[in-house]
């Protein structure tokens with residue numbers, strides 16, 4: 011039905027796909043992909059670091075793997091979120107909010 015090419019950037023989501031590179035896991039400190047952020051290549055991060063520790067509210071998994079996000083470093087504590095390949099969450103919800111410390115493919 012659509013006869014014209016739709017360019018990236020014209021999506022309804024507030025996040026710009028160009029902000030999070032393909033093959034990365036990206037996390038933001040505020041909902042809707044705003045505030046402080048960290049973009050990490052690959053599917054694992056054993057310690058998100060002081061900049062983002064316990065501060066993630068939005069995330070985007072642009073890898074080809076399902077990724078699990080953990081409460082503590084080195085994939086310890088509760089699994090706070092299980093995110094499919096390509097899935098983004100503008101707000102991870104009250105249970106997981108401001109708790110993520112590590113992640114890896116799962």
Ligand SMILES: [Ca+2]
Pocket residue numbers: 063064080081082083108109110111
């Ligand atoms: Ca934590």
